[in-house]
Amino acid sequence: MAKIESISHSGINVVDLKEAEEFYASIFGGLIAHRINFNTDDAQSGRAVHSDIALNDWLFAMCLPRGELPMPPDEQLRGTNGFRHGFHITREAFGQLIGRLQRQEVPFEGPRAHPDNSPLGESVYFKDPGGNFLEVCWRRDVVRGGVALDAG
Numbered sequence: 001m002a003k004i005e006s007i008s009h010s011g012i013n014v015v016d017l018k019e020a021e022e023f024y025a026s027i028f029g030g031l032i033a034h035r036i037n038f039n040t041d042d043a044q045s046g047r048a049v050h051s052d053i054a055l056n057d058w059l060f061a062m063c064l065p066r067g068e069l070p071m072p073p074d075e076q077l078r079g080t081n082g083f084r085h086g087f088h089i090t091r092e093a094f095g096q097l098i099g100r101l102q103r104q105e106v107p108f109e110g111p112r113a114h115p116d117n118s119p120l121g122e123s124v125y126f127k128d129p130g131g132n133f134l135e136v137c138w139r140r141d142v143v144r145g146g147v148a149l150d151a152g
Contacts, residue, residue: 012085013094014130015122017051023129024053027100028087031126033059055087091121091138098124 014020030053030080052059064135094111101108101124110124114137123137 005104010050010085011059011061011063012128013065014062014128014133015064016129017062017064021051021053022053024060024062027097027106028053028055030055030060032139038070044107085132086135086137088139092125094122094136096139101126 021032025032032051033054041080051062053062054060098108102150106122106126107110108126110120112125113122119139119141121138121140123135124134125133127133
């Protein structure tokens with residue numbers, strides 16, 4: 001059996017690649033790592049058109065959908081089809097993130113405290129410019145080697 005060390009990359013559909021690149025770079029401090037298949041012939045042949053943002057050792061691929069990207073109504077802050085994308089940051093960085101969201105005038109809910117017996121401490125919830133639902137939290141438990149360990 002292969003031993004998974006970590007997640008290498010994941011993807012999200014966006015409606016505007018440039019806007020998404022700017023958003024994820026400014027809110028999460030990511031760096032644009034790759035832009036793939038921006039050649040029109042590649043795109044017309046069905047190959048994915050996407051950009052990758054480097055967030056530490058993880059690539060976050062932002063992809064243009066092949067068809068219409070359904071979005072929930074504005075009053076529903078839970079993402080398309082109930083999906084959410086969660087990010088973990090340190091407790092110390094949590095306040096800095098809230099400051100960036102405020103400076104960038106990104107509407108958000110929170111911070112919301114999780115129950116005392118939860119591995120999560122607090123979360124904030126917001127949407128990217130394309131309407132994707134995001135959660136950013138700090139964790140009470142200790143994570144080492146991809147495994148959550150009871151810190152108590």
